[in-house]
Amino acid sequence: MSLPRHVALPAPLLPFVRRAEESFLAALDGLTEDARPRFLAWPESRRDAFVRVCGASDFVSDQISRDPAMLLGLADEGLLERSLEQGELAATLCSALESCASEDSLAETLRRFRNRHQVRIVWRDVTRQADLAETCRDLSNLADACIDQAYQWLYRGHREQFGAPTGRRSGEPQHMVILGMGKLGAGELNLSSDIDLIFGYPEGGETQGARRALDNQEFFIRLGQKLIKALDAKTVDGFVFRVDMRLRPYGSSGALVLSFNALEQYYQDQGRDWERYAMIKARVVGGDQAAGDELLAMLKPFVYRRYLDFSAIEALRDMKLLIQREVKRKGMAENIKLGAGGIREVEFIAQSFQLIHGGRDLALQQRPLLGVLATLEAKGYMPAEVVAELREGYEFLRYTEHALQAIDDRQTQMLPEDETNRARVAFILGFDDWTHFREQLDRWRERIAEHFRQVIASPDDEDTSDGEMLAGGEWLPLWEEAWDEASACRQLGEAGFADGQAACQRLAALRDGNRVRTMQRMGRERLDAFIPRLLAMAVEQANPDLVLERVLPLVEAVARRSAYLVLLTENPGALQRLVELCAASPWIAEQIARFPILLDELLNAGRLYSPPQAPELAAELRERLVRIPEDDLEQQMEALRHFKLAHGLRVAASEIAGTLPLMKVSDYLTWLAEAILEQVLALAWRHTVSRHGQPMRSDGSLCDPAFVILGYGKVGGLELGHGSDLDLVFVHDGDPNAETDGPKPIDGAQFFTRLGQRIIHLLTTQTTSGQLYDVDMRLRPSGAAGLLVSSLAAFERYQAGEAWTWEHQALVRARVLVGCPRLGRDVERVRATVLGRERDLPTLRDEVSAMRAKMRDSLGTRATTAGRGPNAFDPGAVFDLKQDAGGIVDIEFMVQYAALAWSHRHPTLLRYTDNIRILDGLGDAGLLSAQDVNLLQDAYKAYRAAAHRQSLQKLPGVVSADQFQPERQSVMRIWRELGLA
Numbered sequence: 001m002s003l004p005r006h007v008a009l010p011a012p013l014l015p016f017v018r019r020a021e022e023s024f025l026a027a028l029d030g031l032t033e034d035a036r037p038r039f040l041a042w043p044e045s046r047r048d049a050f051v052r053v054c055g056a057s058d059f060v061s062d063q064i065s066r067d068p069a070m071l072l073g074l075a076d077e078g079l080l081e082r083s084l085e086q087g088e089l090a091a092t093l094c095s096a097l098e099s100c101a102s103e104d105s106l107a108e109t110l111r112r113f114r115n116r117h118q119v120r121i122v123w124r125d126v127t128r129q130a131d132l133a134e135t136c137r138d139l140s141n142l143a144d145a146c147i148d149q150a151y152q153w154l155y156r157g158h159r160e161q162f163g164a165p166t167g168r169r170s171g172e173p174q175h176m177v178i179l180g181m182g183k184l185g186a187g188e189l190n191l192s193s194d195i196d197l198i199f200g201y202p203e204g205g206e207t208q209g210a211r212r213a214l215d216n217q218e219f220f221i222r223l224g225q226k227l228i229k230a231l232d233a234k235t236v237d238g239f240v241f242r243v244d245m246r247l248r249p250y251g252s253s254g255a256l257v258l259s260f261n262a263l264e265q266y267y268q269d270q271g272r273d274w275e276r277y278a279m280i281k282a283r284v285v286g287g288d289q290a291a292g293d294e295l296l297a298m299l300k301p302f303v304y305r306r307y308l309d310f311s312a313i314e315a316l317r318d319m320k321l322l323i324q325r326e327v328k329r330k331g332m333a334e335n336i337k338l339g340a341g342g343i344r345e346v347e348f349i350a351q352s353f354q355l356i357h358g359g360r361d362l363a364l365q366q367r368p369l370l371g372v373l374a375t376l377e378a379k380g381y382m383p384a385e386v387v388a389e390l391r392e393g394y395e396f397l398r399y400t401e402h403a404l405q406a407i408d409d410r411q412t413q414m415l416p417e418d419e420t421n422r423a424r425v426a427f428i429l430g431f432d433d434w435t436h437f438r439e440q441l442d443r444w445r446e447r448i449a450e451h452f453r454q455v456i457a458s459p460d461d462e463d464t465s466d467g468e469m470l471a472g473g474e475w476l477p478l479w480e481e482a483w484d485e486a487s488a489c490r491q492l493g494e495a496g497f498a499d500g501q502a503a504c505q506r507l508a509a510l511r512d513g514n515r516v517r518t519m520q521r522m523g524r525e526r527l528d529a530f531i532p533r534l535l536a537m538a539v540e541q542a543n544p545d546l547v548l549e550r551v552l553p554l555v556e557a558v559a560r561r562s563a564y565l566v567l568l569t570e571n572p573g574a575l576q577r578l579v580e581l582c583a584a585s586p587w588i589a590e591q592i593a594r595f596p597i598l599l600d601e602l603l604n605a606g607r608l609y610s611p612p613q614a615p616e617l618a619a620e621l622r623e624r625l626v627r628i629p630e631d632d633l634e635q636q637m638e639a640l641r642h643f644k645l646a647h648g649l650r651v652a653a654s655e656i657a658g659t660l661p662l663m664k665v666s667d668y669l670t671w672l673a674e675a676i677l678e679q680v681l682a683l684a685w686r687h688t689v690s691r692h693g694q695p696m697r698s699d700g701s702l703c704d705p706a707f708v709i710l711g712y713g714k715v716g717g718l719e720l721g722h723g724s725d726l727d728l729v730f731v732h733d734g735d736p737n738a739e740t741d742g743p744k745p746i747d748g749a750q751f752f753t754r755l756g757q758r759i760i761h762l763l764t765t766q767t768t769s770g771q772l773y774d775v776d777m778r779l780r781p782s783g784a785a786g787l788l789v790s791s792l793a794a795f796e797r798y799q800a801g802e803a804w805t806w807e808h809q810a811l812v813r814a815r816v817l818v819g820c821p822r823l824g825r826d827v828e829r830v831r832a833t834v835l836g837r838e839r840d841l842p843t844l845r846d847e848v849s850a851m852r853a854k855m856r857d858s859l860g861t862r863a864t865t866a867g868r869g870p871n872a873f874d875p876g877a878v879f880d881l882k883q884d885a886g887g888i889v890d891i892e893f894m895v896q897y898a899a900l901a902w903s904h905r906h907p908t909l910l911r912y913t914d915n916i917r918i919l920d921g922l923g924d925a926g927l928l929s930a931q932d933v934n935l936l937q938d939a940y941k942a943y944r945a946a947a948h949r950q951s952l953q954k955l956p957g958v959v960s961a962d963q964f965q966p967e968r969q970s971v972m973r974i975w976r977e978l979g980l981a
Contacts, residue, residue: 004399004430006128010423013055020054020061027068038072046075049127056126056424059409063119070116079120083134089117090145097153106153107230110146111237117142122191122406126428132398133370139189146240147178147195148286150230151223158223163210165219167203176201176220176257177295178227178286181247185281186367190398191405192412194242194627195231198282199224199257202291220257225619232626242411244627247278252620253607260295267302270603279303280354281367304359336397336404337413341445343401345452346394352455353381369394386451393444396429400441403428411629475532479507495539503548507531510552515559523562530555530565533572537579550582550589558596567599574602577653584656585952587722591649595769601646609659611650614671621675625683636683637762640676641769647672652722652952662945663916669720676772677709677726678818684758688751693742695734695751702741706733707755707789708819708827712779716813717914719944722951725774726763729781729814730756730789733823749787756789779810792826799834805847809896811835815913831910838904848897849980852890859883861958877961879968881943881950886968888943890975891915891936897980898922915940932974939967 009017028035042050054061064071074080093113100106121138124130130138155175159165165174181196183189201220206213214222232243248254249266258266267275280303284292337343350372358364363375370391377387403425404412416422422434431437478488485504492500510516516527534551538544558564568575578599582589592598601608612620621643628635651668654660660668685705694702713727714720736749746754763772781790781798790798799811811831816824860883882888895915903909906925912918916937923933942964947957975981 004128004428007427007430007432009052009055010427010433012420012423013427016058016061017051017055020065021050023061023065024054024068024071027065028072031069031072035068035072038076042075046080049080049123049129053123053126056403056428057122057406057408059406060119060122063115067112067115070112071119074116074120074123080123081129083130084138084141086141089138089141090149093145093149097149100153103154103157103226103230106150107233107235108237110150110230110240111235114142114146114240115238118191118409125191125402126406132395132402135402136183136188136190136398139191139193140184140187143180143184143189143195143241144285146231147180147197147227150240151176151178151227151286154223154226154230158219158226159207161210162212162214162219162222163207165201165214165216166205166208167216168205169203174201174203174205174216174220175288175291176223176286177284177288177292179282179292179295180285181278181282183281184285185283186369187283188368188398191402192409194244194411196244196247196278197285198245198248198263200260200263200292200295201257202260202288202294204259204261217255217257217259221255224256242626245623246627247275250604250607252624253604253612260291260298263295264298267299271302276303276355277351280351280358283367300365304355304365332414334415335413336400336415336441336445339445341393341447341449341452343394343397343413345448346390346397349390349452349455350376357381389447390451393448396440396444397448399429400425475535476528478504478535479511479528479531495535496544497539497548498543498545503545506548506552510556513556515556519559519562523560523565526562526565526569527555527559530569533569533575534579537572537575541579541583543583547579547583550586551579554578554582554589554593554596557593561596564596564599567603571603573605574599577602577605577608581653581656585652586954587952588649588652588656590954591645591652595642595645597642597769598645598649601649608650609654609657611647611654611660611668614674617647617671618675618678621679625679630686633683633687634767637765637767638769640679640762640772641767644672644676644772645769648722655948656952662941662948665948666714666719666721666944669722669724670715670718673711673715673720673726673773674817680759680762680772681705681707681709681818684755684762688755688758689740689742691742692744692746692751692754693740695732695740695748696738697733698735698738700738703732703734705755706820706823707731707752708824709759709817710814710827711817712810712814713776715817716815719914721944721948725776727776727779727810728817729777729779729795730759731792731795731823731827732789733792733820733826736791752789753787779807779814792823792830795827796830796834799830803834805844805900806851808835808900809848809851809893812896812899812910812918813892813913832907835899835910836903836907839900841901844897844901845979848893848900852893852980855889856883856885860885878958879961879963881947881957881959881964884968886964886971886975888940888947890971891940891943894936894975894978894980895919895922897978898927902927928974932970935967935970936974939964939971942967 025036025039028039093110096109096113097106100109117138121130121135121142125135166172167174177200179185179198179200181198183193184195184197189195199220201216203216205216207216207219228243228245231240233239245256246252248256249258249263249270267279279299282296282299284296333339335342347369350369353376354364354372361379363379364372366372366375373387373391373394376382377384382390401413404414404416406428407421407424416425419434426432426434426437429437431440475491478491488504489500492503497503516524519527534555535548538547538551541547555565568578578592581602582592611617621640624639624643625636628639648669651660651665651672655662655665685707694704695706697703697706708731710716710729710731711726712729714724715726715728730752732748732752732755734748734752736747736752738748739745740748740751760775760777763775765771777788778784780786780788781795781803787794799808803811812835814831816827859880861878861880880887892915895918899909899918902922902925906921906927909918909921909925911921919928919933919937919940922928923930928936946959946964950957950959972981
């Protein structure tokens, strides 16, 4: 289509122009004396453009007010009225980066460069001095320049520090290859797009020329992390580009950088249809261009099949179905990218022909969508009139997308609901009002949707698979009721089922149930392919009855989401892991049945049984959330919950497989909680500040954010288990009386209370993926009757003068989990002061002993509370691992007593909050014998390991009383020797 026509600026936008001009002129007055005259001397055409742009774009208005010299410079250099030469952006940036002496300077230069050219691009787009092709080209060139120049700058410093990465086979120095995917790869970037990247390097080896050699992969992982930070991190100058690395092999859980061989192996063995779709647009955007071309040549057979690949239609159809469901779920019909007749449908049409025919027709092996459409017309794949409609409709949608994003430099494809922004979009697109714009938009979307239906239509009939070709095909007659019940039961019994009739009844209940009977044809075919494989896998287990009992509820749960059945059918390893884990733990079976999305975690055994360390956990979650629009709370909450579910499953699987010992299980679960709390606090802070502004400290400065979350109990002691709740306390250091600086100001006390409420809401709200954690706030000062959030001063006063002994016991296991480091140090100081004061030991013993007796009486089993005292054993009774005499709580109380009793003389007892290391401290100080320390630690680990096993079996933490008798005797002996009996 031609450029949108010029129309008069609508009246509702005039106030925006006035405000922008006043603000810009005021900013000019702070520059040189000739700044204002230079602006006022602009030609009429440029002044008219200024009015149009300021009326259309808050982003440009804000940028030029912050940096008026930038706009004057663009005008003086003529960059507002001319197109750029090829390579001009890269050369300009290269020159600007020569003076950068630090990574902070690099970040600032990149952001100021990006903002400058973003203003120029928006200016030329809104004023129609640039067409769609130029705008997309400039944006893509801007991204290319920032990516490659930042990489080259960082590589030099990285090489000086760690040596030159050198190929083991070639002996040659290595560079990273940066692939741009999606719209960046195609040179079609939009005004506020993120950039999808994949990192690779030619071959394994290690660095040379440094004191300590690094493996090449480690070198490039560190370099890649620095590059992402340089581009993605938000500073006072904003960001350069939001970086999305999820298209790499294994997604967010995969290694950040892989060698060429590893990349080729992954795509050859595990590459999925959507990854073929994504790889069509892959282009080298940074690093070693020649090596990158070699990599793309290696991957081309994965993307383009040598035969006519009509299976691509099915893959694209499935992808579109998933998108449509997401659009419907989130009410995104007004999304011009994902909604019906949107940008994505045009892309799918073009790429379906590329995937089907591209292996034979090399002309289709190109990236830009408009180029593909031209080829489809020229080669007769589609009628000229259809291609013309798709081209014009696509260009209209892309112009609309740019208009939406020009307003506030925000990544959105949703049509606005407010009148002001509707007026802006219509104005930018050259319409007199929203109604006429919307009529044209709807016309184009209807035409695109119709063409999409013609190309990606579902066939009426498909050949069914031959049952005998199925893995486990011997079970298909049983499933399809080709045999009578007696024969089916006999087959099941002979295969290893202890109760063939019960197994037969379970299968019949599934087959005849409402969910299966109402399945669509394709779903039923997928189920028919899956069940024989499941039965074949189940009979290989020690207890196939248990496997069937636990896996069939999952099958029923996903019956109408049969893509999961395909996942398991086509990935025998994943099915094997599912069967093994469900056989080992009903808790895991229930988790996967409730949240089938966890099945994705079974695809890779190495990842499943190797949970990441704390820094990687936190980085992965940050990376996931940064991809989600800041105003999409629902998606943020789902992402947090899925992250917890996925990593919880990985920890449980590792525990069952024996690759993760008890102490590491608790470490990982605690790290997981901390990573989630860090992001929950950030989300809650951002939300509360956006509504009310920032609170103040007592010295009048802004808090950012003077708030910490303390963890007590299991999370404080790094002892979380599966399903543990969180004992939390919130502390702030703001001025409770000073008002916030936002549009709806409230006093500081209200602000932090609402912040605390928001945190609890994010943690405890039930969504389709459950809740994050149960939260217990009763350990805060004054318990349930106290304020939800305490000031540091109030927290210190309460702990020093009002807290009970049991609250100081709890404080032994308390530590700052997330929040302001400075405030965290202050809280730790209060904790150390309160716990480290000298106490009257007889009084302390009496209070600790009385509280323990009270707990045992109310929470222990009858075996120890029926008048026979804490030393009695009943072989026929049970032992509560936590509450009964000689159990977990006895050990915890002894540790807490010791810390309160002796830390004034041995302050190192307060260094840690977990029982094992505090016990080590008691041994080191000579307060307990080494033998007693080992006895208590071994008993504590044994009890907790048993409790974890019970949890994974969905059983209470109670075992037979004849278990752990030596441990219990030892614990109770030490309890008496400490004078606590």
